[in-house]
Amino acid sequence: MSDAGSQSPLISLSDIRRIYGQGATEVRALDGIDLDINEGEFVAIMGPSGSGKSTALNVIGCLDSPTSGHYLFSGTEVANLTRDQRALLRRHYLGFVFQGYNLLSRTSALHNVELPLIYKGMRSAERKREALLALSMVGLEHRAKHDPSELSGGQQQRVAIARALAGNPRVMLADEPTGNLDTKRSVEIMEVLQRLNKEAGLTIVMVTHEADMAAFADRLIWMVDGKIERDEPTRKAA
Amino acid sequence: MLLETLRLALQAIFRNALRSFLTVLGIVIGVGAVIAMVTVGQGSADQVTADVEKLGANTLMVLPGEDPMGGGPPGTAVPMFSLRDNDAVDEQISSVAVSAPISQIRSRVVFGNENRQTDVVGTDNRYFEAAQWEFALGRPFAAAEIQSGRAVCVIGETVRDTLFSTRDPLGETIRIKALSCEVIGLLKSKGASTFGSDQDDFVIMPLRTFQRRIAGNTDVSVLYVSVRDGVSTDRATEEIEALMRQRRRISADEEDDFDVIDMKQLATMLSGITDILTGLLAAVAMVSLLVGGIGIMNIMLVSVTERTREIGIRLAIGAQASQVLLQFLVEAIVLSLVGGLIGVVFGLGLGFAGARALSVPFTPDITIILVAFAFSAAVGVIFGYFPARRAARLDPIEALRHE
Numbered sequence: 001m002s003d004a005g006s007q008s009p010l011i012s013l014s015d016i017r018r019i020y021g022q023g024a025t026e027v028r029a030l031d032g033i034d035l036d037i038n039e040g041e042f043v044a045i046m047g048p049s050g051s052g053k054s055t056a057l058n059v060i061g062c063l064d065s066p067t068s069g070h071y072l073f074s075g076t077e078v079a080n081l082t083r084d085q086r087a088l089l090r091r092h093y094l095g096f097v098f099q100g101y102n103l104l105s106r107t108s109a110l111h112n113v114e115l116p117l118i119y120k121g122m123r124s125a126e127r128k129r130e131a132l133l134a135l136s137m138v139g140l141e142h143r144a145k146h147d148p149s150e151l152s153g154g155q156q157q158r159v160a161i162a163r164a165l166a167g168n169p170r171v172m173l174a175d176e177p178t179g180n181l182d183t184k185r186s187v188e189i190m191e192v193l194q195r196l197n198k199e200a201g202l203t204i205v206m207v208t209h210e211a212d213m214a215a216f217a218d219r220l221i222w223m224v225d226g227k228i229e230r231d232e233p234t235r236k237a238a
Numbered sequence: 239m240l241l242e243t244l245r246l247a248l249q250a251i252f253r254n255a256l257r258s259f260l261t262v263l264g265i266v267i268g269v270g271a272v273i274a275m276v277t278v279g280q281g282s283a284d285q286v287t288a289d290v291e292k293l294g295a296n297t298l299m300v301l302p303g304e305d306p307m308g309g310g311p312p313g314t315a316v317p318m319f320s321l322r323d324n325d326a327v328d329e330q331i332s333s334v335a336v337s338a339p340i341s342q343i344r345s346r347v348v349f350g351n352e353n354r355q356t357d358v359v360g361t362d363n364r365y366f367e368a369a370q371w372e373f374a375l376g377r378p379f380a381a382a383e384i385q386s387g388r389a390v391c392v393i394g395e396t397v398r399d400t401l402f403s404t405r406d407p408l409g410e411t412i413r414i415k416a417l418s419c420e421v422i423g424l425l426k427s428k429g430a431s432t433f434g435s436d437q438d439d440f441v442i443m444p445l446r447t448f449q450r451r452i453a454g455n456t457d458v459s460v461l462y463v464s465v466r467d468g469v470s471t472d473r474a475t476e477e478i479e480a481l482m483r484q485r486r487r488i489s490a491d492e493e494d495d496f497d498v499i500d501m502k503q504l505a506t507m508l509s510g511i512t513d514i515l516t517g518l519l520a521a522v523a524m525v526s527l528l529v530g531g532i533g534i535m536n537i538m539l540v541s542v543t544e545r546t547r548e549i550g551i552r553l554a555i556g557a558q559a560s561q562v563l564l565q566f567l568v569e570a571i572v573l574s575l576v577g578g579l580i581g582v583v584f585g586l587g588l589g590f591a592g593a594r595a596l597s598v599p600f601t602p603d604i605t606i607i608l609v610a611f612a613f614s615a616a617v618g619v620i621f622g623y624f625p626a627r628r629a630a631r632l633d634p635i636e637a638l639r640h641e
Contacts, residue, residue: 063554063635084558091556098638102551106253116555118242163555 008075009036010170010203011060016069016079018055018226029055030066031226039170042197042204044214044234047223053207054175056223060205061094061173062086074170091119095164099176101156103148109135109159110144116167134162137200138192154185161192165202172196174206178213190216240568243561247569254541261537262577264530265617269581269610270588271523276606277589279516281598283509288599296335297368298471299499300327300461300478316495318457321445323485327461328364331477333469338365339445339458347441348413349401356397357440358414360448361462366425368464376408376423379444387446392423394438412441417451419443471500520606527610530577531617538570538625549629550637563630570622571615578614582607 018030029052037043037060047053058064059071062078065086071079078089090096095116103112113131122130135141138158148156157177164172174193178186194216196202208214215234222230251258302316324339342359363378365371376392383390391412398407407421419441428437449456465474475498482496542549549562586602593600 058635061554084560087553087556087558090554094556096554102547102554102638104548104551107249111249115552118246119552119556119561167555 009072010039010074011035011037011205012070012072013060014070014072016056016059016066016071018052018059018064019067028226030059033069033226033228035221035228035231037171037203037205039203040197040201041219042194042217043206043219043221044217045205045207045221045223046209046211046214047229049209051223052226053223055226057173057175057205057207060171061096062089091116091167093170095167095169095172097157097160097164097172097174097177099179101148101153101160101180103156103159103163105148108145108147109140109151109162112148112159113163113166116163120167130168131162131166134166135159137165137196138162152185153181154188157181157185157189158192161189161196165196169202171203171205174204176208177206178208178210183212186210186213240564243564243568244572246565247572250545250565250569251572257537257541258573261534261573262580264533265527265574265577265614266530266581266584268523268527268530268617269578269614270585271526272520272610272613273582273585273602273607274588274592275519275523276516277586277600277602278592278596278598279512279519280601280603281589281593282596283512283516284601285598286508286512287505296465296467296471297501298463298465298475298478299501300463300482300496301499302459302496317486318459319461319496320456320458323482324458324461326481326485327463327478331474331481333466333474333477335464335466336364336368337464338362338368338462340365340460340462341445341448341453341458342440342460343452345414345452347397347401349410352401354397354400356394358448358452359440359442360445360452361442362445365442365462368462371428372426374424374426375406376421378423384444384446387444387450389417389419389443389447389451390422391419391441391443392425393421393442394425394440395427396436396439397441398424414441415452417447419447471502475500524613527613527617530614531574531621534570534574534577534617535621535624538566538622539628541569542566542625542629545629546632546637546640549632550634550640553632553634554638559630562632563626566626566629567619567622570626571618574614574618574622575611578611581614582611585610 013033013035016030016033017028020027020029031052033056045053045056055064059066062073062081063086065081066079069079070077073089073093078086081089104115110128110131113134114127117127117130132141132144135144138161140155140158140162143151143155143159148159151159161177172193177193178189181189190213193204193206197204204217206213206217214220217234220230220232220234221228300319302318319339321339324337327334328337338361340359340361342357344355345358346353346355347358359365362384366378374395378392379390382388393407393412401407401412402410407424410421411418412421413419425438430436445458463474463478465471478498479494483494486495488495552562589602590600
């Protein structure tokens with residue numbers, strides 16, 4: 001993956017469309033998106049249900065391929081990659097945090113965090129060191145041996161963040177990361193993300209429907225009907 | 239990476255210990271059944287062989303007639319043997335330990351109010367030696383009794399049981415046709431033969447007595463030959479054939495008009511039958527192994543559905559389709575191998591118990607153990623592949639959304 005330098009955007013979408021079905025039942029989840037995200041940005045995507053914000057995140061996260069359009073990731077076209085190529089891209093450059101945490105049950109926090117490193121082919125000792133480092137970045141190194149069922153929702157989501165961090169990604173993609181949490185825990189999670197963004201310079205793209213949470217980001221993208229309606233700095237950043 | 243995959247598979251298996259156990263059960267039963275069946279079958283075959291060997295591994299029977307095994311009345315046109323034929327075999331052939339002349343009919347024997355249809359055999363003391371009979375009571379024939387054809391007899395346990403119940407038969411007189419005959423000996427019971435016939439059901443008298451008083455001729459119908467230890471029965475057979483051809487004046491271009499039967503051939507035939515039975519049972523057991531494989535496939539498919547989210551997570555964080563495929567495949571193989579292993583132990587235990595119950599020797603066969611084990615591994619690959627492929631083809635977005 002070539003690096004086109006800090007001037008060109010890390011993520012560059014141009015006229016991205018994602019269309020499900022055909023003819024009368026056609027659904028335009030993304031209907032011509034143009035979006036540049038620079039290294040080190042903390043971007044929140046908001047919008048009503050069905051506005052295509054999750055689809056946008058899936059396309060940015062290379063979980064999904066756009067029907068048409070161009071997607072330059074770090075200057076390389078990735079819109080037409082095969083399934084396995086996208087898997088490799090995710091493995092090496094992207095980290096995911098989901099609303100439902102999606103940790104493996106009956107598996108220790110440490111092992112959950114190690115999971116992406118296994119697919120990176122890292123050796124056991126190094127993997128453990130990296131995983132513990134990631135857990136310490138979310139303040140959970142003392143919970144490494146615990147199963148998800150022994151952790152609170154907030155802690156589980158922090159383990160999930162640690163898992164996304166463990167691969168040392170260029171971008172972290174968060175899909176409603178606070179959707180299952182109360183306000184206090186939500187704020188904790190957002191503070192963790194904000195710290196990672198400010199201190200480690202991690203690029204974060206987050207989908208949320210809570211304005212309070214979006215406020216932690218620097219930039220807010222408002223989507224309606226598969227299009228970007230507004231793209232502006234958050235009040236805090238401004 | 240393969241080692242990691244193996245570790246992942248083991249973790250997944252232990253995370254669902256109960257389900258894994260149930261999955262494995264089919265394979266355990268399948269492999270166990272195959273091994274138990276074959277082990278017990280093999281034991282039975284060995285038992286048959288051992289029985290026949292006890293009956294006379296070194297025993298040859300010489301019969302007149304071209305094909306005594308083919309049925310039909312033997313010797314209609316073929317001359318019988320004589321006592322001199324037997325003595326020639328006994329004395330002139332070095333590989334023969336002892337040869338006994340035998341002539342016999344089926345007849346009713348009577349004592350008091352009791353009677354029994356039994357085999358009446360004319361022979362001499364050489365028969366007791368050749369067939370390894372021991373005396374429970376009394377004695378074999380005296381030389382004078384054989385020479386003069388005295389009316390004396392030795393009886394088997396079954397005849398004693400019918401005619402005398404538990405009483406001492408020695409000195410009593412039994413009647414066979416017109417002959418009254420004094421019982422001078424009782425043989426130790428040998429029980430039923432492998433062929434199912436009662437070996438103790440007979441009355442034995444001196445050959446001359448039998449020929450004069452019962453049969454009314456001087457024929458000998460069978461030579462019962464015991465081969466010397468350390469000499470092959472094949473060699474003895476050849477020598478007997480050569481001698482008999484000469485004695486019966488059979489020219490070089492003529493077929494034998496007698497036959498030498500090796501008891502070992504009977505043993506081979508019998509164990510052949512047992513082998514076929516064992517094979518059939520093993521085939522049935524193989525079917526259960528197949529059913530076990532289908533069980534693995536079922537549970538793996540359920541497992542894939544249940545673990546859809548897990549698969550989604552793995553795909554999202556960068557697992558390639560082939561890696562997910564491999565993980566589930568390895569899981570299925572590990573399951574079936576573990577099942578196979580438990581099945582081997584289980585089958586050997588069952589085989590041991592079965593062998594005990596049927597009182598046949600316990601002879602585990604390493605080949606069948608390896609075959610059953612390899613088959614269980616193959617079951618894992620074949621029936622694990624379909625669910626694994628389904629897992630690998632999942633769409634990560636759909637999989638993550640799965641509840």
